Amino acid sequence: MLTDDLYCNPRVREFDEPFKLSLTDIDFVPFGTGDILQDAERRLGIIVASDVETTSCSPVISTSELTRIRNNVVSNYNSLRNNYSNVGSSLDSSGVVAQYSGVFDAMEGGNYCYRQSDQHLIDDIKVCADGANQVLQNAFNQFASNFSARISPIRSASQELQAAASSATNSVEPTLNAYKRLWANNFQFHLHNGVNGVLDNLISEYKIIMEGSNTLFEQGTNRVQVNFEAEVRQSNIVFGAFGRALDYWSNQDGATGYGMYVDNIRMYQDSLNKISGFTVLASDLNKQIFAEIDLHIAEIKKQFAAFPNFVQAIPTTGFILDPNTSALKFYSRQAVLNLAEAAGSHFTSQIAPGKSLIGTGFSYQHGGKMPPHKEHKDGKDCDIFSEYFKVGASTYDETKSVQMATYLLENKVTRLIYTNASVVAAANAACPANAVAIIGARHETHMHFDLDTATALSNG
Ligand SMILES: [Zn+2]
Numbered sequence: 036m037l038t039d040d041l042y043c044n045p046r047v048r049e050f051d052e053p054f055k056l057s058l059t060d061i062d063f064v065p066f067g068t069g070d071i072l073q074d075a076e077r078r079l080g081i082i083v084a085s086d087v088e089t090t091s092c093s094p095v096i097s098t099s100e101l102t103r104i105r106n107n108v109v110s111n112y113n114s115l116r117n118n119y120s121n122v123g124s125s126l127d128s129s130g131v132v133a134q135y136s137g138v139f140d141a142m143e144g145g146n147y148c149y150r151q152s153d154q155h156l157i158d159d160i161k162v163c164a165d166g167a168n169q170v171l172q173n174a175f176n177q178f179a180s181n182f183s184a185r186i187s188p189i190r191s192a193s194q195e196l197q198a199a200a201s202s203a204t205n206s207v208e209p210t211l212n213a214y215k216r217l218w219a220n221n222f223q224f225h226l227h228n229g230v231n232g233v234l235d236n237l238i239s240e241y242k243i244i245m246e247g248s249n250t251l252f253e254q255g256t257n258r259v260q261v262n263f264e265a266e267v268r269q270s271n272i273v274f275g276a277f278g279r280a281l282d283y284w285s286n287q288d289g290a291t292g293y294g295m296y297v298d299n300i301r302m303y304q305d306s307l308n309k310i311s312g313f314t315v316l317a318s319d320l321n322k323q324i325f326a327e328i329d330l331h332i333a334e335i336k337k338q339f340a341a342f343p344n345f346v347q348a349i350p351t352t353g354f355i356l357d358p359n360t361s362a363l364k365f366y367s368r369q370a371v372l373n374l375a376e377a378a379g380s381h382f383t384s385q386i387a388p389g390k391s392l393i394g395t396g397f398s399y400q401h402g403g404k405m406p407p408h409k410e411h412k413d414g415k416d417c418d419i420f421s422e423y424f425k426v427g428a429s430t431y432d433e434t435k436s437v438q439m440a441t442y443l444l445e446n447k448v449t450r451l452i453y454t455n456a457s458v459v460a461a462a463n464a465a466c467p468a469n470a471v472a473i474i475g476a477r478h479e480t481h482m483h484f485d486l487d488t489a490t491a492l493s494n495g
Contacts, residue, residue: 126224280296375397443462449471453475
């Protein structure tokens with residue numbers, strides 16, 4: 036059934052926060068302390084191998100002093116080589132760079148004026164310098180290889196994020212998953228740049244990916260959000276139509292207005308189904324949107340439950356339904372139908388044997404304005420016609436009219452409207468305990484009676 040669908044509240048899947056990371060949230064260690072390698076080469080380049088003649092340069096460094104420097108350089112180099120000939124899976128270059136610098140610091144400037152006989156000491160220092168450069172190169176090749184392995188899953192997540200962000204329509208899930216995976220694979224490093232070109236390029240790529248990920252996240256989720264809000268706007272437009280249907284029901288035509296309302300439920304349900312097809316972020320705005328939809332649904336259920344559902348009248352002995360009146364207009368409360376039937380039975384047995392009362396209108400099944408009547412909205416009104424009630428016609432019979440009117444007063448109608456003043460007076464006089472007959476215009480062909488709600492209920 037139509038309304039049962041509405042009881043299944045639409046609920047799109049929402050993601051709980053925190054769902055978004057930022058570069059500032061991670062321990063991202065900046066890199067770059069200058070071009071170590073270049074510095075080292077410069078220092079080596081200015082070592083001056085002096086002539087044996089001590090006068091060509093001065094002051095001449097003593098053998099013992101040069102030996103001390105050479106031993107210190109060798110010691111530092113051995114330490115570098117022993118500690119960093121293999122950096123393993125490390126992504127921290129601070130140790131090897133410090134140790135590497137230590138080798139060159141031990142050269143104490145590297146600009147010597149020395150004796151030719153000390154050439155072997157200078158050669159040792161050169162060997163250490165070359166070795167230190169080699170250790171540094173090897174270490175940074177390994178750092179580049181390590182970094183390459185770590186950035187690989189980030190790169191593929193970034194590609195997926197890019198694809199998801201540019202094609203998202205009604206689900207943030209692919210964007211969110213790629214974004215989460217990207218950041219889940221994030222890693223810390225402390226590496227110097229300017230040493231290894233491959234590593235420098237990888238670090239640049241890393242920065243571009245991580246800094247761009249938030250933009251892609253926004254792009255993908257915004258695409259979904261725009262579509263989602265458009266659908267919500269559409270559902271709000273449909274929701275507005277319920278009020279117009281109710282207004283039509285109340286003031287124009289109850290049957291048509293009720294039909295409009297039911298049709299609109301179908302349209303609203305379609306709209307809710309579309310909204311349910313979305314997966315959006317659990318933002319404050321979206322939570323507010325869902326709360327509003329819940330309120331709308333509750334309002335619709337309440338309105339719909341408030342429509343009456345009256346009983347259909349059926350012809351009985353002495354009471355028939357006017358074939359010239361729309362069948363839609365023969366619905367009412369059971370007590371009103373019972374009284375109409377009883378009146379018909381009384382009419383054919385006691386007032387006009389062989390004749391029937393003709394019902395010319397009760398209410399619509401679901402109430403509402405029933406043109407051309409001003410009343411007949413709420414299942415308490417009934418119009419009955421007979422040729423004997425037709426004032427001014429040759430068939431008019433005042434006695435029968437008084438008998439009918441009196442019967443209705445005796446049976447506790449809460450109001451009786453008829454055009455003929457003398458009939459109204461006679462009926463009220465005959466039933467002083469319930470003298471509710473009144474004179475009304477445009478009731479010269481039929482009698483109109485009401486049973487108000489309280490009376491209808493007490494009459495069963
Ligand atoms: Zn009426």
